[in-house]
Structure formats: C-alpha cells, structure tokens
Amino acid sequence: MSDCIFCKIAAGEIPSVKVYEDELILAFKDIEPQAPVHVVIIPKEHAAASLNEINDENIGVISHIFSKIPAIASKLGLEKGYRVVCNCGEDAGQTVRHIHFHILGGNTLGKMA
Numbered sequence: 001m002s003d004c005i006f007c008k009i010a011a012g013e014i015p016s017v018k019v020y021e022d023e024l025i026l027a028f029k030d031i032e033p034q035a036p037v038h039v040v041i042i043p044k045e046h047a048a049a050s051l052n053e054i055n056d057e058n059i060g061v062i063s064h065i066f067s068k069i070p071a072i073a074s075k076l077g078l079e080k081g082y083r084v085v086c087n088c089g090e091d092a093g094q095t096v097r098h099i100h101f102h103i104l105g106g107n108t109l110g111k112m113a
Contacts, residue, residue: 006098036106
C-alpha cells in the first residue's frame, strides 16, 4: 500500500531504528515510546490491516512474529518481563492500518486498563 507508513518503513523509504529484521518481519523502536523499551514489530508485506483480517493466507507471518518475540525481547534486555500489545481498531487506539505488535518493557508496567 503506497500510503501506508509501515510499508514505507519496511521498504526503507522512511528511516527507523531497527532492532531486528529478517525476510518476513521488521522490528523497530517506536517514535513515541510508551515505556522505556517500546518496539513495534510489523510484517514487511501489508498482510492485514488488523487482527480482524487474519486468515489462512496470512497466519504464517503472524506466527513467525510470535516465534521471534522472545528472542527480540531478550536482545532488548527484557528478562524481567515485557508486554505484547496489538491494538485492533480505532477505539483501541490503532492509528496505522497495518497489523503490528508492540513490545513494551524496561520497568514495571502496572495493570492494564
């Protein structure tokens, strides 16, 4: 999608601070961190806008993301714990319609609302 900011980041058109990358996914530091450590993980291809669009065709990349999260968290020094968040839809605070997951950590995060 030509107007998707995450597609542009994945294509290298917009700079990011990468923390992990492979052939399918990219993890980079969030530009508006909500915790001392805040990383966004995206599929490089625009596989879905949100969790509501997960299907048999794109579940592989989502599974791949979750298989890499522990190693990414370890690389970020989050041995004491971290939170993985996926906002789904406007009411949940999703601002980019490209499925993505947040890894948050670096301190005690407290209870979820």
